[in-house]
Every structure is written in structure tokens, then in C-alpha cells.
Amino acid sequence: MILVLEKGITEEKKNSIRSILRREGCIVREISSNEQCIIGSAGKPAHDVDFFRRLPGVVKVTPVSTSFKLVSRQMHPEDTLIQVGDVVVGAERIVVIAGPCAIESRDQAMTIAQEVRRYGAVLFRGGAFKPRTSPYSFQGLGEEALKILAEVREEVGLGVVTEMTSPAQADMMMKYVDVVQIGARNMQNYELLKCVGRMGKPVLLKRGLSATIEEWLMSAEYVLSEGNDLVCLCERGIRTFEPYTRNTLDLSAIPVIKNLTHLPIIIDPSHATGIREKVPPMARAAIAAGADGLMIEVHHDPDNALSDGPQSLYPKQFARLMRNIYVIAPVVGKQLDFDYLDKAKAVDEMPAAPGHADRRTAFLGEIGTFSHKACTQYFGTKITPVPMSSFKAIFEAVKQGEVDFGVIPLENSLAGSIHENYDLLLEYNLKIIGEIKLRIMHHLIGHPGTRMENIKRVYSHPQVFQQCQQFLNSHDNWELVSVSNTARAVKQIKEKGTPADAAIAGKEAAEIHGMEVIEEGIETNPRNYTRFAVIGNKPLKNGPKNKSSLIYSTGNRPGALYETLKVFAERGINLVKLESRPIHGKPWEYMFYVDIEADVESDSFKPILKLLQKKTDYLKVLGCY
Known part of the structure; x- marks a missing residue:
């Protein structure tokens, strides 16, 4: 059941409630939810719900309706x-x-x-103990494989995931691996589930071959009931x-x-399909359906693999x-971040801003805006966002x-460039070090x-009103009130x-402020994307970059801009943006953002950069990333 406590409840009253629940054999969890103090409990207490409603400091008691309690979203919204390490x-x-099957x-x-x-994987999978249908099939290298996995983590920098098939392997798993996998055949091996629950390591729990979703979640409940909340579910086909x-992959x-x-x-599309050519489309579909990640079998020589070669990608x-x-x-x-691990390592190694223990990133507006989302x-979780x-x-x-x-x-696919930021990039000696x-x-x-028919006023940023014009035109009786950002709009109506006030913003802002989404996706054009730049005093990490931003001006003569573009064209360099901006104080003269x-900072590009400098009156590298 879920106990909602009164605001400002004393620690003494809260401890008393916890003690009563524990005395009655309940597992107790404290839940944070929008400034509300909530205690969740799982078990079969001796007293009924009315007894707990009458306890000092309790505002409301709601029974958890599902058979699984600790894994329920009711218990943990x-x-x-x-x-897992940096992941x-x-x-x-x-x-x-x-990684490979084995x-x-x-x-x-x-x-x-x-x-x-x-190519962007952030964790490595590989079987050490292989439960196989036939006793004559390759069963894995055992502890020798675990030692190899530990070497992979040290030398390649990938956390490792492997299957545990018996409680007797617990000590080895604690010593060598980062994530313990419970395979489909062991999903209802309850002694094994209790064991990994007590180990405290992250658990990847695969769905059983013929298990219902409720049976799968009840298996996860076993792990959580032993005190381990670090459970990730894995759908691998039924x-x-x-x-x-x-x-059959149950998307x-x-x-x-x-x-x-x-x-x-x-989602594990490799075991779900068992056929190499079927893995990519199912993986793409899984991400489109909202999966948090993928588990893919990859082998450099699948024809000679000792296990599951036909389903392994090259x-x-x-x-x-x-x-x-x-x-x-x-x-x-x-997002799929190809620099996930390198970026995390670079952030860990860099010194924090003076006077602060953490690394900080500034963004416009408030928590819950799209700029905040770009930041996160x-x-x-490596950086503290600063509004x-x-x-x-x-x-x-x-x-x-x-x-x-x-x-x-920097730019929106519908509204165009944010010119103020391009001007500031010219004014400040800072570098673009990344984009998203x-x-x-x-x-x-x-x-x-x-209800929509009761709305009279809508708050949001003026640009948002433009992007939702078609929807707003069908409600022309609404008063539109401009505010500085979308999260501020939601905060203001709260x-x-x-009740007659509404806001237009992202879903995150609604969740933060405890508001409700009345209508989803009201932007006129669904192809609405914003490109954000990450700026800093120096690059986040060393190594090759694949994109550069420049700003330059040319003389006022025929073909001057063409000559600069020719430098790129003749050398097969792809130009992905070209935009002009007026030069302040010089009417009808322009800078070009490219x-x-x-x-452009690589050794191989230096001769090209020198040639470009000769053909321009002014040239500044805004960043390589």
C-alpha cells in the first residue's frame, strides 16, 4: 500500500509509521513525488487499511492493486x-x-x-556459463571467460554483462562482472533470484520463453524484495x-x-529472431516503441562461432x-551518443569550476525547458545544470x-537560426565543443x-505560439499570454x-510541476527539431573531430564568396550550413557562418585553412566537434 503523509511531517512521526510497518513484516520504501512525502510498503500487515489511515501524520492510504508491489509504478512513480560505471x-x-553469445x-x-x-556500444556482453538445450553443446569457459571479461573492462573500457546460472557462482560474479544476467530459462529459478537480490549488483532479467508479463514482473519482485532495486528487464522473444x-519478439x-x-x-532482437538479417529491423522497431536500450550479439567470424553464430551481426x-x-x-x-564513454571520462578528469565541487553547465530558462533537456x-548525470x-x-x-x-x-528546423547566439559566438572567444x-x-x-472547453488563457513562449499556430487557430477564443520560457509557463499556471489557465510546454515540465497533459503533440509540423551547441573554453576531449564551424568575411568584389566555397568543393569537403549576418557598424557588409x-584543426587540413585565410578578410574557427 501507499501512504501519503502530511506536508511538513516531523521525522519522529515518519519514523513511527516506518516502525509500525516493519513490525508487521512489511518492506518499506520512501518515495519522492513532487514535494509530497510518500511511504510505500509491500507485504501483508496484520492491521487493515483503516488502521493506517488513522495513524498520526497520514493523509491518505491507497492499496497497490497489482500482485507485484515493489516493481509497480504505483509504488514508485x-x-x-x-x-553501471559511467553508464x-x-x-x-x-x-x-x-558482444558475442559466448x-x-x-x-x-x-x-x-x-x-x-x-561503433557506440557502452556495455559488453559475453557468456561464461552457457545453459544449452543439448548437454553436448559448448557450455562456456566458466571462470576463465570471467577473467577475460574483466580484462575487456580494464583494456577497452566497457562494463561487462554475463549470465549467472547458479547461486554457487555468486562470488565469481561479484569479483569479475558489472551486470549479472538471469537468462530466460532461469527467470523462475527463485533461489537464484533471491541470491542476486542479496548480491546488490545490477541485474538484467530476461523474460522466460513462455512467461506472461505478470510472471516476469513477479520474478523481478523476488529480486527487489531482497533489497536490490537495480533490475533491468530484458524482452528476448517468447x-x-x-x-x-x-x-516471437513481443514489442x-x-x-x-x-x-x-x-x-x-x-530488447534483445538477436535471440528473439535467431536470424541475422531480422535483427536490425527489430532493433529499430524496439527503439521506436520506446525501449531504453538494446542487447545485440556481434561476432567478427560468426560462421565459426561456438554459439549462436547465425543470429550474430558482423x-x-x-x-x-x-x-x-x-x-x-x-x-x-x-539520443544515441557515440561519445558516451569518452565524454564521461573527460568530464571526470577535468577540474571543476572554482568554488564548486561538481561540473556545471549553464542553459537558458528553468528546469524542464528544452534547453535543460538538451543539457541532460x-x-x-555527469553535469549539474545551472539555469x-x-x-x-x-x-x-x-x-x-x-x-x-x-x-x-543555434537553429530550429522551422523558425530558422537564433541570430543572437551567432553574434555572441563572434563576440566571445569561446569554442563550440559539441552539438545535439x-x-x-x-x-x-x-x-x-x-477539460479543453474550460480553458480561457494559455501561457508560453512567443515562438511556441508560432509553432502551434494551426492548433491555436481552432481555439481563437483563448487569450495567449507570453512568458520567457515554457517551463516558466507551467510553473506560473500551477x-x-x-483551472481556466493552461500552458504549452514539454512533457517534462508537466511532470516536474505536477500538471497534466491535456493534448499531446500540438505543434503544426512534427518535423520540428532544434540544434543546440555546447560551448566551452577548451575542447572536452582530444582526438579527431568530424565537424567544424567557421565565420569569415570577404572583400566586396565579384566572386569573393564563390572563391571561398570553391576551396571546399574542389577538395570534396561537404558544406552543411551557410548563412550571412550583417557586420555591426558596417551597413550592407556581411559575415558568413559556415x-x-x-x-579544420587537424594537421591534414592546415594547408586548406591557410588557403582559406588568403581568400578572406577575416576568419575565425568557432569550434571543431
């Missing part, structure tokens, strides 16, 4: 995030686990690990009458799981799949060292229970408390 499973960045040798494991890391694939489980539980979900196939996922992820509000999707009141304040804070980085919007693109989805948000797919 917020998504669970599972930290966070369940957050806004897609987690891809890749560890066959050190050379095989290292070769595949280096390949999958190069057995049906269909013979054309190894199993409908993704939205069902997201609704029923707070635990993250990973490294190049894996690379193509990752590029496709990179494109799909923003459509569903997530680029850096994850700022203006773009200039962001640049100034980075320049003065008050924050380590700034996140600024977000799909911008606007929602009509109001007080819980508000503080006013008027983005190219090249690293």
Missing part, C-alpha cells in the same frame, strides 16, 4: 535509473549492450569488444507457433512495461544499425569560469482534470491555481 540505464540516452578466447573477446565500442523465427511489451513498472526495459552490420538508431532516437525523445541528454536568465549570461558565465560549459540553441539535436514536441498542459564536415 519515477523511472528507476541504473548506474546510466533508463535515462534519455540509449544504452546498447553488444566468450571463446581472449583474442575473440578483445577483437569484438574493440569493434563494438568503436515461444509461439510461428516457425519462421526462433522466437507490445514495451509500452505495457512502461505503464506497469518503473524498471527500465532492454561488426559492419552493427555499425550500420547504430547509425540508424542515431537517427531514430530523437524522434522518440532520446548531452551530458547525462540562466539570458544567452549573454551563459556566455559570460562560461568566460568567467563560473560554469564549465554552456548549452545554447532535439525533436521539439509541444503539449497543452493544465491542472489535473481540466502557482496561480486557476559548417563543414571536416576537422
Whole structure:
């Protein structure tokens, strides 16, 4: 059951409630939810619900209706995030686990690990103990394979995932691996589930071959009831009458799981299909359906693999799949970050801003804006977001060292460039060190229970009104009130408390302020993306870059701009943006902002840069990333 406590409850009263629940044999969890103090309990207390309603400090008691309690979203409304080294499973960045079905040798494991890391995998999978249908099939190398996995972590920098088949392996798992996998055949091995629950390591729990979703979640309940909340669910296909694939991948489980539980979900299309050519389309579909990540089998020589070669992707196939996922992820509000691990390492190694223990990134507006989302999707949990009141304040804070980085919007696919930020890039001697693109989805948000016909006023940023013009035209009786940012709009209607007021903002702002989405996706054009730049005093990490931003001016003579563009064209350098901006104080003279797919700071580009300097009156490199 869920006990909602009174605001400002004393610690003494709270401890008393906890003690009563524990005396009655309940497992107790404290839940944070929008300024409300909530205690969740699982078990069968001796007293009824009315007894707990009468306890001092209790406002409301709600029984949990499902048979699974601790894994229920009723008990834990917020998504669970599972930290595995520098990787966070369940957050806004897609987690891809890749590697061979089984560890066959050190050379095989290292070769595949280096390949999958190069193409964006952040965790490495490989079996050490292999439960096989036939007792004569390869059963795995056992502890020798675990030692190889530990070497992979040390040398390649990937956390490792492997299957545990018996409680007797617990000590070895604690010594060598980062994530313990419970295979499909062991999903209902309750002694094994209790054992991994007591171990406290992150657990990847695969769905059984013929298990219902409720049975799967009840297995997860066993792990959580032993005190381990770090459970990630893995859908790997279920057995049906269909013979054309190894199993049937239940993609409908993704939205069902997201609704029923707070635990993250990973999809394994390799075991689901059993056929190499079927893995990429199912992986793409899984991300589109809202999965938190993928588990993909990859082998450099699958024809000679000792286990599951026919379903293992070649490294190049894996690379193509990752590029496709990179494109799909923003459509569903997530990112695939190819620099995930390198970025995390670089942030860990850099000194914090003076006077602060943490690394900080400035963004415009408030928590819950799209700029805040860009900040968290680029850096994850490694950086503390710092709200700022203006773009200039962001640049100034980075320049003065008050924050380590700034996140600024540069252009929107519908509204065009944010010219103020291009002007500030010219004014300040800061560098673009990265970029991220977000799909911008606007929602009509109001007080819980508000009906659209009762709305009279709508708050949001003026640009948002433009992007939702078609929807707003059908409600021309609404008064539109401009505010500085979308999160402020939601915060304002909450503080006013008027049911006739609504706001247009992202879903995150509604969740933060306890408001309700009345209508989803009201933007006129769904292809609404904003490109954000990350700025800093120096690059986040060394190494090759694939994109550069420049600004330059040319003389007022025929063909001057053409001559600069010719430098790129004749050398096969792709130009992805060209925009002119007036030069302040010089009417009818312009600067040109250029983005190219090249690293202009590399040694190989130096001769080209010198030639470009000769053909321009002014040239500044804004950044390579």
C-alpha cells in the first residue's frame, strides 16, 4: 500500500509509521513525488487499511492493486535509473549492450569488444556459463571467460554483462562482472533470484520463453524484495507457433512495461529472431516503441562461432544499425551518443569550476525547458545544470569560469537560426565543443482534470505560439499570454491555481510541476527539431573531430564568396550550413557562418585553412566537434 503523509511531517512521526510497518513484516520504501512525502510498503500487515489511515501524520492510504508491489509504478512513480560505471540505464540516452553469445578466447573477446565500442556500444556482453538445450553443446569457459571479461573492462573500457546460472557462482560474479544476467530459462529459478537480490549488483532479467508479463514482473519482485532495486528487464522473444523465427519478439511489451513498472526495459532482437538479417529491423522497431536500450550479439567470424553464430551481426552490420538508431532516437525523445564513454571520462578528469565541487553547465530558462533537456541528454548525470536568465549570461558565465560549459540553441528546423547566439559566438572567444539535436514536441498542459472547453488563457513562449499556430487557430477564443520560457509557463499556471489557465510546454515540465497533459503533440509540423551547441573554453576531449564551424568575411568584389566555397568543393569537403549576418557598424557588409564536415584543426587540413585565410578578410574557427 501507499501512504501519503502530511506536508511538513516531523521525522519522529515518519519514523513511527516506518516502525509500525516493519513490525508487521512489511518492506518499506520512501518515495519522492513532487514535494509530497510518500511511504510505500509491500507485504501483508496484520492491521487493515483503516488502521493506517488513522495513524498520526497520514493523509491518505491507497492499496497497490497489482500482485507485484515493489516493481509497480504505483509504488514508485519515477523511472528507476541504473548506474553501471559511467553508464546510466533508463535515462534519455540509449544504452546498447553488444558482444558475442559466448566468450571463446581472449583474442575473440578483445577483437569484438574493440569493434563494438568503436561503433557506440557502452556495455559488453559475453557468456561464461552457457545453459544449452543439448548437454553436448559448448557450455562456456566458466571462470576463465570471467577473467577475460574483466580484462575487456580494464583494456577497452566497457562494463561487462554475463549470465549467472547458479547461486554457487555468486562470488565469481561479484569479483569479475558489472551486470549479472538471469537468462530466460532461469527467470523462475527463485533461489537464484533471491541470491542476486542479496548480491546488490545490477541485474538484467530476461523474460522466460513462455512467461506472461505478470510472471516476469513477479520474478523481478523476488529480486527487489531482497533489497536490490537495480533490475533491468530484458524482452528476448517468447515461444509461439510461428516457425519462421526462433522466437516471437513481443514489442507490445514495451509500452505495457512502461505503464506497469518503473524498471527500465532492454530488447534483445538477436535471440528473439535467431536470424541475422531480422535483427536490425527489430532493433529499430524496439527503439521506436520506446525501449531504453538494446542487447545485440556481434561476432567478427560468426560462421565459426561456438554459439549462436547465425543470429550474430558482423561488426559492419552493427555499425550500420547504430547509425540508424542515431537517427531514430530523437524522434522518440532520446539520443544515441557515440561519445558516451569518452565524454564521461573527460568530464571526470577535468577540474571543476572554482568554488564548486561538481561540473556545471549553464542553459537558458528553468528546469524542464528544452534547453535543460538538451543539457541532460548531452551530458547525462555527469553535469549539474545551472539555469540562466539570458544567452549573454551563459556566455559570460562560461568566460568567467563560473560554469564549465554552456548549452545554447543555434537553429530550429522551422523558425530558422537564433541570430543572437551567432553574434555572441563572434563576440566571445569561446569554442563550440559539441552539438545535439532535439525533436521539439509541444503539449497543452493544465491542472489535473481540466477539460479543453474550460480553458480561457494559455501561457508560453512567443515562438511556441508560432509553432502551434494551426492548433491555436481552432481555439481563437483563448487569450495567449507570453512568458520567457515554457517551463516558466507551467510553473506560473500551477502557482496561480486557476483551472481556466493552461500552458504549452514539454512533457517534462508537466511532470516536474505536477500538471497534466491535456493534448499531446500540438505543434503544426512534427518535423520540428532544434540544434543546440555546447560551448566551452577548451575542447572536452582530444582526438579527431568530424565537424567544424567557421565565420569569415570577404572583400566586396565579384566572386569573393564563390572563391571561398570553391576551396571546399574542389577538395570534396561537404558544406552543411551557410548563412550571412550583417557586420555591426558596417551597413550592407556581411559575415558568413559556415559548417563543414571536416576537422579544420587537424594537421591534414592546415594547408586548406591557410588557403582559406588568403581568400578572406577575416576568419575565425568557432569550434571543431
